Amino acid sequence: MADSGFASLPPHHPQCLGCGPDNPAGLQLSVYRDGDEVFTDLAFDARHRGAPGLAHGGAISAACDDLFGFVLYVVEEIAVTRTLTVEYRAPVPLGQRHRITARLHHRDGRRLHLEAAGVGDDGVTRFTAQALFIVVDIDHFSDHGTEHDVHAMFTQHPLRTREGG
Numbered sequence: 001m002a003d004s005g006f007a008s009l010p011p012h013h014p015q016c017l018g019c020g021p022d023n024p025a026g027l028q029l030s031v032y033r034d035g036d037e038v039f040t041d042l043a044f045d046a047r048h049r050g051a052p053g054l055a056h057g058g059a060i061s062a063a064c065d066d067l068f069g070f071v072l073y074v075v076e077e078i079a080v081t082r083t084l085t086v087e088y089r090a091p092v093p094l095g096q097r098h099r100i101t102a103r104l105h106h107r108d109g110r111r112l113h114l115e116a117a118g119v120g121d122d123g124v125t126r127f128t129a130q131a132l133f134i135v136v137d138i139d140h141f142s143d144h145g146t147e148h149d150v151h152a153m154f155t156q157h158p159l160r161t162r163e164g165g
């Protein structure tokens, strides 16, 4: 459970694998903003099992990728993942809560360099991640999703588009 007093950020959309509350197969992340950082508190469960008792690396990667997608609220840009690197520093036990925190490291034109870390409630950093997101415009999505779904994804967000909306 996240601390109260931080701004809760809306999911990317209801069915999002990372944060959609209506996706039963998803991680259903609840994400908060703390200044220029975003964070989520997550305990991987049996759906995310890799080795017995441990979280699957793909689930950890998905959590980091989706959390990076919330840094876009801070940056106020629309962007997508071009590269994602996860360093698995220690096994992540199922059921143990980790706080994953992400932020912009620096920006270079359309390139957003992002970084994240997952720290257990025992204080152990078990994974870190770096990503390169590339700023895109809304056409990136409208070429694929239905007009209704794409419109819904962006109208619910207090996000300025590159066109200045």
Ligand SMILES: CCCCCCCCCCCCCCCC(=O)SCCNC(=O)CCNC(=O)[C@H](O)C(C)(C)COP(=O)(O)OP(=O)(O)OC[C@H]1O[C@@H](n2cnc3c(N)ncnc32)[C@H](O)[C@@H]1OP(=O)(O)O
Binding pocket: 012, 016, 018, 065, 066, 067, 068, 069, 070, 072, 073, 077, 078, 079, 080, 081, 082, 083, 109, 110, 111, 132, 134, 136, 140, 153, 154, 157, 159
């Ligand atoms: C606030 C919330 C709002 C709501 C919502 C927001 C968004 C909505 C999120 C939905 C949820 C998110 C969830 C998590 C985030 C995903 O998971 S996003 C999904 C996974 N990612 C993708 O599907 C992206 C697929 N890739 C692509 O579509 C294209 O490769 C890209 C990323 C759009 C880039 O293509 P492009 O526009 O043709 O760009 P390109 O010219 O190749 O490169 C752009 C620049 O980056 C440089 N570059 C490219 N690759 C590299 C590299 N590896 N290293 C260094 N430089 C590089 C290029 O050199 C170029 O530099 P400049 O010439 O501009 O100086």
